[in-house]
Amino acid sequence: MSIITLQLGQCGNQIGGQLFQTLVDDIYAKPTQTQISPTSNQEYKEQALETFFRFSPGITDAESEQLKARAVMVDMEQKVITQTCSDARKSKKWMYADGQQYYQKRGSGNNWAHGFCVHGPGCDEKVMELIQREAEKCDNLGGFLSLMSLAGGTGSGVGAHITQSLRDEFPHSFIVNQVVWPYNTGEVIVQNYNAVLTLSHLYQTADAIVLMENDHLHKICTQLMNVKKVSFRDINKVICHKLASVLQPLTNSSSPNRQNHLGEMLEDLVPHPNYKLLTVKNIPQMSDRSLQFSTFQWPGLLKHLRQMLIADAAMEEGINWDVRLGEETPRGSVKHNRSVSNMLVLRGKDIQTVNVSDFQEPQLYVPWVPPSIGLSVWRNSRTFNMYEKSAALVTNSKSPVYHLNYITEKAWNMFSSRAYVHQYTKHGLAEEDFVDSFAAMEQIISNYNKL
Amino acid sequence: MSQVREAITLLSQVLHENGTALVKPETFRQAKFNNNEAVEPLWELLFELLYFCEYHAIDEVVVKAKAQLTTEELAVYVKQEMQKRGFLSRDFLHLPLDMNTGSRELLLALAWLLCKESVIEKFMLKCTSPLDEDKIAVQTEECESPTPKFDKSVFMSKKMSPSQRVQQLQVLNGKLRLSLRRIHGLQLENSSLQHRVHTSTCGVPLSPDKGHLSVMETYMIRHPEVAKRVLELLEQDNLRLQHMLAWRQDEPIFWKWMESVLEIKMKEAPSADLEDYGIPLYFNLDPDTVEKMDDARSQLEEAIFKYETIIEQIEELWETRRSAITQQELDNLLVSINMEISLQRANLMLDNTENMLNRLPSPRCHFQYMGQPVKKSDSTPSRNLPSLQTLSPGSSMGHPVDIESEIERLEQQLDTLENRVHRTQDIYHHRLENLATEIPDSICIQQTLCR
Numbered sequence: 001m002s003i004i005t006l007q008l009g010q011c012g013n014q015i016g017g018q019l020f021q022t023l024v025d026d027i028y029a030k031p032t033q034t035q036i037s038p039t040s041n042q043e044y045k046e047q048a049l050e051t052f053f054r055f056s057p058g059i060t061d062a063e064s065e066q067l068k069a070r071a072v073m074v075d076m077e078q079k080v081i082t083q084t085c086s087d088a089r090k091s092k093k094w095m096y097a098d099g100q101q102y103y104q105k106r107g108s109g110n111n112w113a114h115g116f117c118v119h120g121p122g123c124d125e126k127v128m129e130l131i132q133r134e135a136e137k138c139d140n141l142g143g144f145l146s147l148m149s150l151a152g153g154t155g156s157g158v159g160a161h162i163t164q165s166l167r168d169e170f171p172h173s174f175i176v177n178q179v180v181w182p183y184n185t186g187e188v189i190v191q192n193y194n195a196v197l198t199l200s201h202l203y204q205t206a207d208a209i210v211l212m213e214n215d216h217l218h219k220i221c222t223q224l225m226n227v228k229k230v231s232f233r234d235i236n237k238v239i240c241h242k243l244a245s246v247l248q249p250l251t252n253s254s255s256p257n258r259q260n261h262l263g264e265m266l267e268d269l270v271p272h273p274n275y276k277l278l279t280v281k282n283i284p285q286m287s288d289r290s291l292q293f294s295t296f297q298w299p300g301l302l303k304h305l306r307q308m309l310i311a312d313a314a315m316e317e318g319i320n321w322d323v324r325l326g327e328e329t330p331r332g333s334v335k336h337n338r339s340v341s342n343m344l345v346l347r348g349k350d351i352q353t354v355n356v357s358d359f360q361e362p363q364l365y366v367p368w369v370p371p372s373i374g375l376s377v378w379r380n381s382r383t384f385n386m387y388e389k390s391a392a393l394v395t396n397s398k399s400p401v402y403h404l405n406y407i408t409e410k411a412w413n414m415f416s417s418r419a420y421v422h423q424y425t426k427h428g429l430a431e432e433d434f435v436d437s438f439a440a441m442e443q444i445i446s447n448y449n450k451l
Numbered sequence: 452m453s454q455v456r457e458a459i460t461l462l463s464q465v466l467h468e469n470g471t472a473l474v475k476p477e478t479f480r481q482a483k484f485n486n487n488e489a490v491e492p493l494w495e496l497l498f499e500l501l502y503f504c505e506y507h508a509i510d511e512v513v514v515k516a517k518a519q520l521t522t523e524e525l526a527v528y529v530k531q532e533m534q535k536r537g538f539l540s541r542d543f544l545h546l547p548l549d550m551n552t553g554s555r556e557l558l559l560a561l562a563w564l565l566c567k568e569s570v571i572e573k574f575m576l577k578c579t580s581p582l583d584e585d586k587i588a589v590q591t592e593e594c595e596s597p598t599p600k601f602d603k604s605v606f607m608s609k610k611m612s613p614s615q616r617v618q619q620l621q622v623l624n625g626k627l628r629l630s631l632r633r634i635h636g637l638q639l640e641n642s643s644l645q646h647r648v649h650t651s652t653c654g655v656p657l658s659p660d661k662g663h664l665s666v667m668e669t670y671m672i673r674h675p676e677v678a679k680r681v682l683e684l685l686e687q688d689n690l691r692l693q694h695m696l697a698w699r700q701d702e703p704i705f706w707k708w709m710e711s712v713l714e715i716k717m718k719e720a721p722s723a724d725l726e727d728y729g730i731p732l733y734f735n736l737d738p739d740t741v742e743k744m745d746d747a748r749s750q751l752e753e754a755i756f757k758y759e760t761i762i763e764q765i766e767e768l769w770e771t772r773r774s775a776i777t778q779q780e781l782d783n784l785l786v787s788i789n790m791e792i793s794l795q796r797a798n799l800m801l802d803n804t805e806n807m808l809n810r811l812p813s814p815r816c817h818f819q820y821m822g823q824p825v826k827k828s829d830s831t832p833s834r835n836l837p838s839l840q841t842l843s844p845g846s847s848m849g850h851p852v853d854i855e856s857e858i859e860r861l862e863q864q865l866d867t868l869e870n871r872v873h874r875t876q877d878i879y880h881h882r883l884e885n886l887a888t889e890i891p892d893s894i895c896i897q898q899t900l901c902r
Contacts, residue, residue, distance in 0.1 A: 139647075140640035172632045207629075263633035271625035272618065340622075368611060368619040373626075 001142035001261045003051055003247070004134050005071040008162065009155025010080045011180055012147035013073055015236050017084035019147070020069045022240040023052055024093045026248060026385050035349060036382045044382050047249040047259070053094060054137055067094040070138065072130045073101040074162065076108055076119055076154045100134065102127050108153025112194040113427035115157020116201075123158065124165050131166065143174030143262040145247075146206075148198075151182035151191035156198040167205040174262045177206045178243065181213040181403060190420050192411035197433075199404075200440035208270045210278045211400055212239050216314035223317050225287045241385060242280040245392040246345055250378035253356075260378055268343055268376040269396050274447045275340045277400045281308050282392040283316050296389045298346075298354045305344075305391050306358050312337040312399040325363040338366055338451045339397035344377045348389035351379045366451055401448040408441045455708045458701040465698050468691045469574045470509030471499040482558035483712045485719075491522075491550050493557035497564065498525055501532040504568045507577070523548045538563050555716060562709045575695050578688045790867045797864055800852055 007016035027048045034041050049055075053067045069088070073081050073096065081101050088095045102123055108115040135141050146163060148155035159177070166175060179198070182191040202209055217238050221230040225238070246265075252258035270276050283305050284296060304316045311323040323336050344359055356377050365374040384390050415421065415434055425431065459476040467473045474492045482489040495517060502513050517525070526548040534544065543560050546553040564570065611619065645666055652664035664672070671678035776784070880897060887895030 139643055140636060142636065172635045174629075174632065261633070263629060263636060267626055267629040267633065271622045271629065273621065273625055366618075368615040369622060373622070 001051055001140050001259075002054075002070055002138035003142050003262055004131065004138070004144050005052070005069065006131070006144055006146040006159075006162065006166075007071060007073045007075075007084075008146060008148040008159035009075055009152055010077070011149035011152060011232075012155050012159070013075055013080045013084045014232065015147045015178070015180070015239055016069075016071060016073070017087055018233070018236040019240040019243055020052065020071070020088065020094060021091060022237070022244045022385065023048065023248070024067070024091065026244060028093065029383070029386070033386065034382050035388075041382065044249050044380070051142070051247070051249075056097065068097040069094060070134055071096060071100060072127065072134055074103075074123065074127055074154075074158060076104045076106060076115075076158070078103045078105075100130055102130060108157055110151070110153045110188045110190060110194070111423055111427065112153055112157040112160075112190075112197045113424035113429035115153045115155075115159075116161050116197070117157075117428040119154065119158050120161025124161065127162055128165055128169055132169070135170070141170075141173060143176065143207075143266075144170070145262075146175065146177045148177065149180040149182070150195040150198050151180075151186060151188050152194065156194045160198050160201040163202060163205045174266055175206045176208045176210060176262065176266070177202050178210040178212065178239075180239070181211055181215075183214045183218070184403075184406065190414075190423075192407045192414065193420065193424070193434075195407045196411045196441055197429075197437050199444070200437035203276060203440060203444060206276065207266050208276050208278055210243075210280065210394075211403075212242070212280075213314070213403060220285060220315050224285045224315055226290070227287075238285070241285070242282050242392065245282055245347065245384055245390060246280060246343075246394055248347075248380070248384065250345060250347075250380045253377040253379050265343060265376075265394075269341050269394060271373075272340055274444075275396055275451075277444075277448070278394050278396055279399050280392060280394050281305065281314065282390065283308070284387065284390065285315065288386070291386060298350060298389060301389060301391050302354065302356070302358060305393055309339070309342070309359075309393060309395060309397070310336040310364065312397070325361060334363075336363075337397050337399050339364055339374065339395050340366060340369055340451065341374045341376075341396045343394040344375065345392040345394070346377070346379045347382065347384040347391070348387060349381070349383070350389070351381055398448055398451045401445060404441065404445050404448070408438065408445065412438060454701070454704050458698075458704040458708070461694060461698050461701055462705060465571065465574070465691070465694050466496070466500075468694060469577070470503070470513075471496055479558065482554035483708075483715065485553070485555040487552055487554060489554035490552060490557065493554055493561060494522075494526060494529060494550050497529050497533070497557065497561055500561070500564055500568075500570055501529060503570065503573070504536070504564075505532070507573070522550045526550060533560055533564070536564070536567065538567070555712065558712060559709075559716070562706075562712075571695055571698060575692065578692050786867075786870065790871070793860070793864055793867060797860060800857065800860065803852065 005016055005019070007013040027045050031038060031041055034044075036044070049067065053069055056066055056068050073084070075081050081103050085096050085101070104119070104123070108119055131144075144166060146159060146166075148159035150156050156179075163175060163177060166173075179202070182188065182195065186192075188194070199209070214235065217235045218230055220238050221227045221234045225234065227234050247260070250260040252260075252264070258264055269278060283301050284294070286294065304319065307313070307319050307321060307323075308316060310325060311320040313319040325336055342359060342364070344356060346354055346356075356375075359375050359377075360371045362371050365371055415438070421431065421434070424434075456476060459479045463474050463476050463479070472492070472495060474496050478489040478492050482493060498517065499509055499513055502516075503509050506512075520528070526546070530544055530546075538560060540556065540560065540563075542553075543556045546556055648666050648669050649663045652669055653662055655664060656662050657664060657668055671681060883897065884895060887893060
């Protein structure tokens with residue numbers, strides 16, 4: 001199976017570069033650190049490479065073969081793409097294929113309408129051609145992973161447009177959009193507009209939307225990774241660690257022949273068309289230095305992870321342990337974070353002995369999803385990214401609703417006084433489009449509130 | 452006698468080779484004499500063959516079913532299936548369900564099934580060359596995994612509100628849709644990989660009508676040990692086919708023998724109780740239909756009796772008249788009879804089809820036109836018809852008629868009419884000439900024959 005990564009906008013390209021680097025680092029980890037037999041390590045390597053890279057003959061004779069990322073890079077400015085490409089080349093392990101980049105001279109200026117209505121249609125044909133070219137090089141096209149931000153203009157605006165075209169071009173393929181949620185105290189004044197417009201459009205076309213919230217990621221960086229001055233690079237590392245821990249090869253624990261193809265995962269995670277928002281929680285996460293002095297036990301890890309799920313905590317520190325299953329408010333709604341579906345990923349030592357029954361309790365799930373459908377467990381005994389034991393949980397639960405509400409409200413407040421709207425309408429976006437998007441968001445919020 | 456033994460041995464061998472349990476040739480012989488020892492194996496054999504007719508394979512399901520079903524269930528199933536296929540022997544249907552007696556009936560039923568469903572031909576069709584199929588059958592065997600089991604009780608037993616039920620259905624529906632898309636992707640992968648095998652083996656054909664190797668062939672070239680296994684399987688198939696061919700030749704002997712079985716049955720029970728019909732077992736007929744059918748039957752019988760005497764009378768008349776008739780008279784008679792018959796037939800058909808074919812000329816003008824040749828004072832065909840209709844109770848419904856035969860019939864009718872015109876013309880010519888000779892000094896100018 002192969003996944004084509006679409007790197008959209010500045011944020012998308014930076015994350016993309018980091019994602020491939022993380023994957024390669026994990027794939028080419030020293031065999032002594034993998035804790036599995038050389039043959040299974042080889043299998044793991046082949047499968048992971050097949051998913052994200054292709055081999056192509058090198059230009060000079062010295063390089064016999066080169067790893068090229070199955071990626072299409074799109075930005076309206078050249079700077080970031082060039083930077084990402086050269087970073088990749090410097091790693092000597094992989095690179096981007098020439099000609100799979102699309103850029104223009106001028107950015108979208110954080111204006112969603114500029115990206116969606118102007119740049120989007122302008123670059124559509126060319127970008128689709130690049131994607132098609134990449135798709136033809138896959139034996140089994142598992143789907144698309146689009147990386148983008150919600151706040152900016154290019155990633156969100158052009159990204160939303162490209163996702164629509166992608167759906168038209170590949171009606172049966174799986175499309176997952178990974179979006180980076182802006183800081184609540186955001187740097188861009190119209191970020192809430194952009195986020196509302198993007199999410200409402202993506203919700204119609206994408207199969208799943210993976211949310212990465214900058215606020216949470218920032219906290220992880222400062223509290224868990226002990227980074228003093230958090231840069232986007234640090235945040236991107238955390239994002240990519242989360243993504244890779246889910247996307248690297250896994251086998252299903254109930255039927256060992258199933259592997260974590262994108263389609264298989266989506267089938268388990270987003271079966272209901274109204275619920276498409278996914279969040280990734282993972283444990284443990286710490287700086288390389290403290291990692292060397294730490295040991296973990298599976299029961300402890302899973303206990304934390306489970307509490308992170310029900311108390312909706314983004315990281316293992318500062319979890320509210322008071323939240324328990326089964327506590328209901330007088331009006332019948334539940335206090336804990338209920339899920340439509342969960343995907344539990346276990347990697348590392350002794351995973352065969354792990355007891356996952358805590359995640360199978362019916363109370364964790366909405367009444368109309370039996371736990372046997374709601375939970376899927378995937379394993380791989382290879383150590384992941386230097387962690388001897390690690391667990392990740394992809395959850396389709398109520399947890400995004402707080403942020404959704406927050407940005408929708410803020411955007412609506414701005415929209416009711418028509419602030420900055422003229423900047424959008426001048427690029428061809430009508431006020432009705434805004435209203436439609438708000439309506440769509442309200443619908444999503446109300447759906448998630450019902451969980 | 453030894454020939455018969457050989458043929459039966461061959462049959463039991465062929466059946467056994469195609470998956471049924473081994474039935475000894477001796478069993479067949481015992482069954483001929485209604486020996487009770489042969490009862491059980493024959494029931495089971497019938498069950499297996501019926502299963503084969505239904506699902507085109509005799510697999511482990513049959514073995515399991517045989518072990519799990521009680522003798523009664525098995526017998527009822529066999530009876531039902533046989534009846535569904537049209538085997539309505541009452542003796543067979545009234546066989547006791549405890550499998551103690553009635554081996555001869557079972558043998559007859561078995562022979563009927565072999566003949567009716569051409570079981571042996573179906574066996575033959577199943578032996579095809581695996582090389583032609585572009586699938587790797589060997590591998591799929593290994594890949595088979597138990598399908599993930601959903602806890603059905605969780606699904607059905609829980610009391611859910613209608614809205615929850617709808618949500619659940621939506622979840623299941625979504626899962627199905629995603630699965631379908633995944634299958635679509637796999638199908639694409641399959642064809643693209645197959646294409647690659649075909650293009651890269653281009654030019655090394657094993658069979659004359661293809662320019663490349665099939666996937667299976669390529670696989671076997673790479674894995675000679677599999678090729679050996681396939682060769683063994685093919686040889687087994689070959690042997691089976693040879694046996695079946697031999698059976699083809701010896702078949703008549705077997706059927707002769709079966710005739711002898713039937714004869715014995717007739718001898719032992721010469722007068723089967725015709726009255727003891729009853730409703731056929733295992734058919735969900737409501738008693739009304741049966742009554743109606745009986746009525747129709749008796750009506751038909753009456754009609755036959757009624758017209759039998761008439762036919763006899765006519766035949767007698769015919770014999771007496773035949774001797775005392777001249778050639779000329781005979782010809783005339785023949786023509787008129789033919790015409791009458793064809794007109795009657797036309798009349799009958801028209802009456803039957805007029806419901807459907809409204810565009811045909813109205814029946815009244817037709818009747819006027821053919822009233823003449825019948826030359827009966829008052830029995831016009833239109834009055835004759837109802838009496839004809841009583842012949843067959845179902846005909847009042849009107850039958851659809853093949854248009855070709857209809858056209859042919861009409862053409863015939865046209866021919867006869869033309870003949871008549873010519874003859875009458877001739878007659879009047881003669882008369883005219885006679886008259887002309889009687890009138891002196893006149894020249895008769897005949898009208899030219901017009902067509």
